[in-house]
Amino acid sequence: MPVPSLQRPTLRFLFAHPAHLIALGFGAGLPRRAPGTVGTLWAWVAFLVMQRWLSTPAIGWVILVSLPIGWWACTVTARHMNIADPGSIVWDEVVAFWLILWLVMPAGLLAQAIAFALFRFFDAAKPGPVGWADKLFKQRDSAPGAVRWAAAGFGILFDDLVAAFCTLLVIAAWRAW
16 A cells, blocks of 8 residues: 655654754755745855854865765655655755855855855756756656655755756856856
């Protein structure tokens, strides 16, 4: 008998497993509307806090370690929700936006806001390579119980990393111009 999908996670679900806490961005993925935007805002604030206590190389290490941990957390949480790419999983936005800020800093508030807006555009609209990356690991037509969860977890992260790359490409072109 197939397990029903959990469409909206609750606080109880958030604290039921450490992977849920990470994948749902410590609660940033719980809002009913725009969880990806809330997760990206949380990432922005968390990055600014990290900057106060960690060096630039240390933040790079945090981002690097956050990728495999995020893959695990997104995989476990998606499997527990029985949805290949739940919108409430926001760790992908968190790590991708940390990467953007790590590479563009130091930058003023306006430049950070532009990076935020560009990333949200690429992540939400999924133009060109972001749409390709989003579809690459999607398993929409899988029979119940046939989802390859590790691939789904990687796919959750992958399209946001491509969105981050596109954001950085636009910022680099803007700076070069």
